[in-house]
Amino acid sequence: MTRTPFEEELTQRLRRVADAAPGAPTRPLSSVAGARSRRTALVLASVAAFVALTAVGLAVLRMGDSDSAEIEPRDAARVPVSTTAASAGDDEPDDDPDPDGVSLTTDDRIPPLTFRVGDREWTTEGIVSSWCGPDECYDASVDPDVSSPLIEWDGANVLIVETPFDVEAIGVSARPADGFAVSVAVRVEPVADAPRQWAVTSRAPVAAMSLYVWVAVAQDAPVSVNATIAYGAEVQPSAFDERDLPPLLDETVAASTLDVRACDAGESSALHIDDEPPGRAFLSRPWTDADGCLVRVDVITSYRGADHCDWQSAEVLTIGTPVLTRMVGPGDGTQYVRDPDGVYGDPTLVEGFDPAAVLPETAMSTPFFAGTAQVWLDDEAAYLVDGFGVERWPAGTEALCR
């Protein structure tokens, strides 16, 4: 693969930095306890000092034999005051006085949460993201690591979340892969007769996304502590096949989730459809504003490929340029083509189509919706974005069916 000059320069920079790495280990492999670097030890000592100084009310979740993990006061002599793994704290002297008699929660001591889809299940460890003790609160300001597990879920099944202990509250949020800042609406409901199980459902097939679960736990005695524990997972759509994905913009979804209607609007408005040109009957889908008001067909329009050429799998979207401009003739709009099967014979259209795209940071939103999906645009493509994914339609032109 050809690399740009910047990529070449970056490679050289990385090599020069890597050359600064130690060429040989400074300690034998067999040493472990007590062998952590002095830097790490300093960090741990700093943590201990910080805890002592701020007198934060601290708690520990003990992962014992029981499946009930409640916040309990720790024994200051045994639990390392550290946010790193227990093994890292084994060699850490723990003789600091602990004024509250409780300890910082460590992530390796939290029982794992379980995700279950059908008969498959995955577990993931949690981290404490915030906690409040008797005197003050502390916010770790960190997202859970979503690198593991990679759960397979396509939204057709219910995703069961099983907490390892009773929780005060639970929250589940998701966002499309790679952190695009649109929160995904998933429904979370308690499972009847299963107090630690929660059913997560979606209204549509899911794309790759990050899933976060937050649970709140509390204890009143012997000290009052509230903590939030965060768990993460990454979702891989099960049986993922780009060609088999149902359209993001499913008309049945649009019909069921939006009150699509003609709205009263001034004559110059894009919503004034009384005198719009003919063609609405041929639209592949109704285009609306965020409230479900129909948009004129000369402002945004879309149609499927010609039946007699068997090109129905393709779809062409045309948007007046600039956005909200009424198109009068050719050249007044920009065309975007959804041609996953390549029926138009243009490989750039197939290559440019991405049913699980990432919205570029340069893309701009438009006021146009189809169902719950909003149209975003950049110079190269249109992006249809809903809570479960982003579909990229490259700019281009369809072939003529003769």
Added chain:
Amino acid sequence: MDLEPPTGMDDTYRRLFAPLVQVALLMTGSPAAAEDAVHDVFLRCADRLEGLDDPPSYLRAAVVNECRSQHRRRSRTVRLEVEPQVQLPEELVETLDALDRLTPRRRAAVVLRYFVDVHDDEIARILGCRPATVRSLVRRALNDLREALR
């Protein structure tokens, strides 16, 4: 817990240490943390290496993910840490600073593609995501790096 490595493991450790710690240094920015990561991975994986087809690749993936885990753990104590800086020329400190500003996944994707020179499919396997996501991670990382290094 028995932490003594199998016989001969120390030799393997010394042989693979240098290339692995280079990756870890690019991931962590700290020689000490890099050595910690490689050391910990070897201890954890010592009893699994014999049955593997490609131990170096396996260890490299483990080191990358260990560094990401380190980042996660460290990020909760970020206000408390005072890390010694690597003694490097200014240009390379600039490179490390730019890498530091990337998210761990973007950083890993860049290091694996441009330093280790592995294919996107392999990066995806290591990071537990799709190849398309790797391309996106790299693209965004390059944008960030280009901005930081210009």
